[in-house]
Amino acid sequence: MSLSHDGVSLTVTSLHRHDWRRDEVRALFMLPFTELMFRAAQVHRANFDPTEVQISTLLSIKTGGCPEDCAYCPQSAKFETGVKAEKLIDLESVLAEARAAKAGGASRFCMGAAWRSPKDRDLERVCAMVEGVKALGMETCATLGMLTDAQARQLKSCGLDYYNHNLDTSPEYYGDIITTRTYQDRLDTLEHVRAAGINVCCGGIVGMGENLEDRVGMVTTLATLPVHPESVPINMLVRVEGTPLAGVATLDPIDFVRTIAVARITMPMSMVRLSAGREDMSEETQALCFLAGANSIFYGPKLLTTPNPGRDRDLALLDKLGLRPMD
Numbered sequence: 611m612s613l614s615h616d617g618v619s620l621t622v623t624s625l626h627r628h629d630w631r632r633d634e635v636r637a638l639f640m641l642p643f644t645e646l647m648f649r650a651a652q653v654h655r656a657n658f659d660p661t662e663v664q665i666s667t668l669l670s671i672k673t674g675g676c677p678e679d680c681a682y683c684p685q686s687a688k689f690e691t692g693v694k695a696e697k698l699i700d701l702e703s704v705l706a707e708a709r710a711a712k713a714g715g716a717s718r719f720c721m722g723a724a725w726r727s728p729k730d731r732d733l734e735r736v737c738a739m740v741e742g743v744k745a746l747g748m749e750t751c752a753t754l755g756m757l758t759d760a761q762a763r764q765l766k767s768c769g770l771d772y773y774n775h776n777l778d779t780s781p782e783y784y785g786d787i788i789t790t791r792t793y794q795d796r797l798d799t800l801e802h803v804r805a806a807g808i809n810v811c812c813g814g815i816v817g818m819g820e821n822l823e824d825r826v827g828m829v830t831t832l833a834t835l836p837v838h839p840e841s842v843p844i845n846m847l848v849r850v851e852g853t854p855l856a857g858v859a860t861l862d863p864i865d866f867v868r869t870i871a872v873a874r875i876t877m878p879m880s881m882v883r884l885s886a887g888r889e890d891m892s893e894e895t896q897a898l899c900f901l902a903g904a905n906s907i908f909y910g911p912k913l914l915t916t917p918n919p920g921r922d923r924d925l926a927l928l929d930k931l932g933l934r935p936m937d
């Protein structure tokens with residue numbers, strides 16, 4: 611099926627493409643909102659049950675004190691945000707949280723550590739956590755910073771299902787957000803994770819003062835990776851006092867929804883995750899995100915160090931919308 615609007619002809623398909631051009635992705639962002647939503651919803655239906663939402667829980671296993679300078683992040687040691695540096699938490703605490711998450715309906719348990727990259731002795735402890743969580747019958751995900759080839763293989767051998775490493779924004783805007791590691795460093799880690807046979811979770815953040823072209827660039831980069839990330843988290847910036855982005859202007863929620871929709875169309879088989887920023891998002895905006903093809907959320911009262919809607923509020927919203935947790 612082909613849609614044409616103002617001379618932009620766009621073929622509706624559920625085919626996997628890795629050759630998206632920037633002008634095509636830009637044309638999607640520029641579609642009238644109703645056209646964009648219609649097309650995203652079509653792609654969503656062709657690949658998923660649109661009434662199902664996958665639920666993940668994220669636990670910070672090592673908080674604060676990070677040497678990196680990501681301008682949005684309250685865990686960077688370079689900013690005064692009131693987040694204290696803590697040590698890696700113990701295995702039993704992780705397993706207790708994972709059991710509670712499972713009882714609350716989560717099927718995937720993500721563990722996040724504020725590191726530039728893990729040290730070998732830390733990685734051994736994370737591997738024990740992965741094995742313990744898997745033994746509970748949950749999928750596992752970790753986000754630990756940059757990984758070498760050997761570290762990625764070690765995580766694979768202990769059974770890690772997903773590794774999260776975001777591109778954050780476009781290649782052009784990236785240098786305004788992070789100076790302590792390059793865009794290529796991020797792509798290298800993604801390559802190591804992929805080569806080790808671990809599923810990739812990779813997305814970005816919008817509302818960081820970027821412009822439309824940066825959102826186009828971010829989605830184009832994700833959609834032209836050799837294999838699309840299995841999970842694509844799209845975050846709305848949570849402005850935290852003390853970070854350089856604390857005073858950045860709010861992004862129009864419609865632009866956020868557009869980003870979700872374009873991610874859905876360009877990466878049809880990926881789980882598009884509505885991630886950070888839901889705490890301040892209206893129910894109507896979240897409903898539009900689900901209509902635009904988001905089919906995964908983070909669940910639980912905290913996302914690492916920033917607030918997230920409570921479990922009851924999320925269940926009530928899913929219920930109101932007639933959506934249900936994916937098995």
Ligand code: SF4
Nearest residue numbers: 676678680683686724
């Ligand atoms: S986003 Fe990650 S790498 Fe960047 S400062 Fe925060 S914890 Fe460190």
